[in-house]
Amino acid sequence: MLDLQGYGWLLLQGLQMTVLVGLCAMFVAILFGLLGAWGKFSHSKLANWAADTYTTVVRGVPELILLLLVYYGVPKLIQDGAAALGYELRLDLNPFVAGFMTIGFIYGAFCTEVLRGAFLSVPRGQMEAARAIGMSKTLAFRRVQLPLAMRMALPGLGNVWMVLIKATALISLIQLDELMRNAKLAATATREPFTFYFIASLLFLAITLVSMLVLKRAEAWSKRGVRV
């Protein structure tokens, strides 16, 4: 039988961290996605331009470059700013926060496109009906437009999640103790890299499988009011 030499727990802890950082990143991504979709629909030229630039640039640059830029760049930016004001400052970003913020920021661009499509596919009549009943714009948005759009967005957001959770493996490169980095620690200590990276890959596969099942049920649940 497979001998993990006592490193099994480390992998499970890593798995837990991966799921946690993935969920935080997904939350941030949906926030950025809503913001981006709002920017694309806005009548303000500036907001349109900002949202277009956001999706264009983020989708054209590798995640790793953006991650390194945030992890090394933001502390330096703050340090340089403090130095300009005459303060001496030494600052390091927490890899957990830097990781989920960056991954969230990147996948926010993908969520933007998903949510934009979802809002476009909500029939006009729904909003008109809500307004006719006397709901205010914000109330109608919250009660009618947002829930309907979310139902349309669910499959797309599910796809974003599947890609996002795999992208969290990159955060190991900035030393967060998630699944990939713990697998590396175990691989180095035991000199059995194949064994541990293979187990790590199977754990990622398990996350993908569970996510697929959950999403399938969530989609069925979200469509419970739809006649076929």
Place this chain on the structure above:
Amino acid sequence: MNWELIGESLPKLLAGAGVTVQLTLFSLAIGLLLAVPLALARLSHNPLLKYPTAGFVFYFRGTPLLVQLFLIYYGSGQFRDVLSDMGLWTYFRNAWFCAVLTLTLNTAAYTAEIFRGAIQAVPRGEIEAGKAFGMSGWLLFRRVTLPKAFRIALPAYGNEVVFLLQATSLVSAITVIDLTGAADLIRSKTFAVYEMYLTAAVLYLIMTYGLVYAFRLLEKRLNAYQHRSA
């Protein structure tokens, strides 16, 4: 911003970008050659072809590329004796070879899935028309199904090419000096964080949107018959 430093490092960054392009092209070409037979095996009714390819595609699409790279580059060390006996160790010791191997398998899995969908989406009528002309088997596939499937697959395949280009940045984690690797190397020596990563980002942007543009042209050309007025 230290523009002088950017100017000085530009040759090294461009050399890195060359490696990025090289890795992308090699993996794409071999991956594409593998993808068509894989898609056909996936669609076949023979369980000996169908299930292993389904497993391969599921594994490479369901796990992070970084894990795959580490598994092949560092993981092969565990089988050093066996690989040496087979005379393969010189290849697996080479990071560039492992990078191309991993990227190829990865893109082959994604592309196979794209082609599977496209082959299934070829309109029945066109295949029936081909049969009515007396074509069958390989001839029918080569002349009717494959060209049509390729046109259907093109937009999705274009996305995959862009993803692969960006995914090559991970090879810097297994010591290949591509664009990201070159930027990271100079950053670690000079502490020029924004200069290096922003320049690399701009170079990636240029390559990405160059590719997007090229695929748009190709799509227009291949689908030209659809735009002629009736």
